Amino acid sequence: DAGVTQSPTHLIKTRGQQVTLRCSPKSGHDTVSWYQQALGQGPQFIFQYYEEEERQRGNFPDRFSGHQFPNYSSELNVNALLLGDSALYLCASSARSSQVEQYFGPGTRLTVT
Amino acid sequence: AQSVTQPDIHITVSEGASLELRCNYSYGATPYLFWYVQSPGQGLQLLLKYFSGDTLVQGIKGFEAEFKRSQSSFNLRKPSVHWSDAAEYFCAVSHGSSNTGKLIFGQGTTLQVKP
Numbered sequence: 001d002a003g004v005t006q007s008p009t010h011l012i013k014t015r016g017q018q019v020t021l022r023c024s025p026k027s028g029h030d031t032v033s034w035y036q037q038a039l040g041q042g043p044q045f046i047f048q049y050y051e052e053e054e055r056q057r058g059n060f061p062d063r064f065s066g067h068q069f070p071n072y073s074s075e076l077n078v079n080a081l082l083l084g085d086s087a088l089y090l091c092a093s094s095a096r097s098s099q100v101e102q103y104f105g106p107g108t109r110l111t112v113t
Numbered sequence: 114a115q116s117v118t119q120p121d122i123h124i125t126v127s128e129g130a131s132l133e134l135r136c137n138y139s140y141g142a143t144p145y146l147f148w149y150v151q152s153p154g155q156g157l158q159l160l161l162k163y164f165s166g167d168t169l170v171q172g173i174k175g176f177e178a179e180f181k182r183s184q185s186s187f188n189l190r191k192p193s194v195h196w197s198d199a200a201e202y203f204c205a206v207s208h209g210s211s212n213t214g215k216l217i218f219g220q221g222t223t224l225q226v227k228p
Contacts, residue, residue: 004156033214042117042203042218043157056215090156092216099214100145100207104157 002027004093004105012111013081021076021108025093032074033102034066037088049074050096078110086112115140117206119219126194127227134189134222136204146187147205147216148178157203163187174198199226 005024013019025032031050035043045058049068063079072093078085088109092102116139126132138144145164149157161172168180178189187204201223205216 006156031214033216035216040221042205042220043216045215045217048214058215092157094214100147100216101159101162102214102216103159104149106156109154 004091004103006089006091006105006108008108009106010109010111012113014113015081015083017081018077018079019081019110021078021089021091021110022073023076023091023093023105024073025091026103029093029095029103030072031094031096031099032068032072033092033094034074034076035090035092036060037090037107039087043090046076048099050099081112083112086110115144115206115208115217117204117217117219119202119204119222121222122220123223123225125225125227128196129193132189132191132194132198132224134202134204134224136187136189136219137185138187138204138206139185140206140208142208143182145207146178146180147207148172148176148187148189149203149205149218150174151201151203151221153200160189160202194224194226196226196228199224 007022033048034046037043047057052068065077068074088107090107091105094102118137148160163180201221203221204219
C-alpha cells in the first residue's frame with residue numbers, strides 16, 4: 001500500500017521565481033492538506049483540498065495557491081518566491097470520513113536563494 | 114485561538130530510561146489530539162491519536178499518551194527508551210466538532226538518547 005508521495009525531494013529556486021510542488025495521496029484518501037515547516041518550527045497549515053476545491057486556508061498570502069486533480073493528487077504553487085519561503089513543504093492526506101487523521105509524505109525541501 | 118505548547122524544546126534521556134514529553138493545548142471544547150514523530154529530513158509519522166473515550170491511548174512503537182481535561186494536557190510517555198527513538202516529537206490539535214482537518218502543531222521537542 002503506497003503511502004503519501006511528494007515530488008521533487010529537493011528544490012533550489014531564486015527570489016522572484018515560481019515553484020510547483022506535487023503530492024499523491026495515500027490509497028483510499030481523497031483529501032489533501034499542505035503544510036509549511038520552517039527550520040526548527042512545527043508545521044503550519046497552508047490549505048486543504050477535497051472535491052477539487054480549496055476548503056480551508058491558513059494565514060498565508062495569495063502567492064500560495066493550489067489545485068487538486070480528479071485522481072485526488074494535488075499541487076502547491078508559490079509565486080514571487082521570497083527568501084522566507086525556504087522551508088520543508090509537507091503534504092498530508094486523509095479520508096473525508098476523518099479529515100483530521102492525516103498521514104504525511106516525506107516533504108519537499110525548498111531553498112530560495 | 115487554538116494553540117499548542119510543548120514546554121520542553123530539548124530533552125536528553127539515557128537508553129532504557131522512561132520518557133515523558135509534555136503538551137498543553139488551548140481550546141474551549143474537547144479537541145482531537147495527536148502525537149507525531151519526525152526523524153531528521155523526514156516527514157511526520159503518526160504515533161497515536163485521541164478522539165474520545167478512554168483517556169489513556171496506546172500508539173505505535175510502545176508509546177502511550179494520557180488526555181487530562183482538567184490540565185488541558187496530552188503528555189506522551191514511554192517506559193523504556195531505545196536509541197532509535199531519538200527524533201523530533203510534535204503534539205497537534207484539531208477542532209473536535211467541525212472535523213475540518215486543520216492541524217495546529219506545537220514547536221516540537223527534540224529527544225536525544227544517551228547510550
